[in-house]
Amino acid sequence: MPAVLGPEDIADILHRYFERGERSPDIVLDTMPRSDVSPSVVDELLARPDVHDDDYLVFRHLTAPRTTILDVGANFGYSATSIWRAGSKAAVVSFEPIPMYARVLEALAERINPPPGGLLHRWRHPKRYESFSTGISDRAGTITFHLSVLNGDRINSALTTASTRVDIESYVRNTLFFAEANGFEITSFRLHPFTAPVTTLDQWAADAPSTLKRRKIVAIKIDTEGYEGHTMVGAAKLLHQHRPLVMAECGHAIPLAVETMKQHGYAMLRRSGDRLEIAEAPSGVNTFYGHPSQFRHYRDIGLMS
Missing domain, CATH: 3.40.50.150 (Vaccinia Virus protein VP39)
Structure with a gap:
């Protein structure tokens, strides 16, 4: 049975990803995970x-x-x-x-x-x-965003960020809160980077249909x-x-x-x-x-x- 990750384990992964720039398979999920909600x-x-x-x-x-x-x-x-x-x-x-x-x-x-x-x-x-x-x-342009994925397929989309200077203590606390609120323990924690278009509100106001x-x-x-x-x-x-x-x-x-x-x-x-x-x-x-x-x-x- 996989070991349950504690706050120190999650903090270590976040340090490796955001501060050291590591992208090894144990902390990065290459494919976009499935959505956690449906249109219903x-x-x-x-x-x-x-x-x-x-x-x-x-x-x-x-x-x-x-x-x-x-x-x-x-x-x-x-x-x-x-x-x-x-x-x-x-x-x-x-x-x-x-x-x-x-x-x-x-x-x-x-x-x-x-x-x-x-x-x-x-x-x-x-x-x-x-x-x-x-x-x-x-x-305007493109930015790389970072999405956290728990236990292989549970996404914590509320923590998706484009910043590489995250408050790790707060990130860990919110991750554990998310797992507790949804009634599961964390046995794996990875991040999925994806690139998306970005614009400014001023540009949107000028150009958007x-x-x-x-x-x-x-x-x-x-x-x-x-x-x-x-x-x-x-x-x-x-x-x-x-x-x-x-x-x-x-x-x-x-x-x-x-x-x-x-x-x-x-x-x-x-x-x-x-x-x-x-x-x-x-x-x-x-x-x-x-x-x-x-x-x-x-x-x-x-x-x-």
């Missing part, structure tokens, strides 16, 4: 009564029609569906480079968007969702495992034009993210219940940033106290 998960997500993370409760205040929220690092759609379950009426545009999730996000679009129709029909029943199979960074980019972009959610700052750098024009609310995972702990938002005049916010308040530190893993020019509007809609 879409109906399960939409039927859930709650949000998957309480930070998404703030989106209930973004109810203006014909606005858009950008979902950077969509995974298989649980962020987009949580935004709607919170009560937001905004459309959502997702960006996700993991190839195996493209079909799931396509199924979400099929499920949530109205059927095709004429011009009047499209006006009365506007599109609510689009997805793009690309990563988001500070430049999307109707939703023409609307007011009221918020951006960023969960890119260490690339949050790069995403912000590549959104300079969008941030200046739309002044959206930004929710970035660990956005307070990534110097590039903090400095970029400061350059754009944004203030750090933290969540209290379903509202936000100005603060010098976040209330949890996610960091909120808001532009002072929007604060009066946020108070009018109940988003800020």
Whole structure:
């Protein structure tokens, strides 16, 4: 029976892969593993009564029609569906480079968007969702991503990163949490590198064949495992034009993210219940940033106290 891997074993593999650049077969999986979800998960997500993370409760205040929220690092759609379950009426545009999730996000679009129709029909029943199979960074091109695979076929896609400077202690902790939450022990741990296209949010806004980019972009959610700052750098024009609310995972702990938002005049916010308040530190893993020019509007809609 294979030995169970402990935190030291996993940390050693991560050190070998990310810091020493080793690519031996015992720590690298060459072939793309199978998807851990099928398109049917879409109906399960939409039927859930709650949000998957309480930070998404703030989106209930973004109810203006014909606005858009950008979902950077969509995974298989649980962020987009949580935004709607919170009560937001905004459309959502997702960006996700993991190839195996493209079909799931396509199924979400099929499920949530109205059927095709004429011009009047499209006006009365506007599109609510689009997805793009690309990563988001500070430049356009291609990037190598790193996907963790447990026990040969269990992927922990939430830890997929393009960064080679990972927080190994946090990575180990989250890997063990994932295994415990799913009720299994880890007997093998490898990483699968894959190359995917990337673009910037500014480039997407300029070039993408999307109707939703023409609307007011009221918020951006960023969960890119260490690339949050790069995403912000590549959104300079969008941030200046739309002044959206930004929710970035660990956005307070990534110097590039903090400095970029400061350059754009944004203030750090933290969540209290379903509202936000100005603060010098976040209330949890996610960091909120808001532009002072929007604060009066946020108070009018109940988003800020």
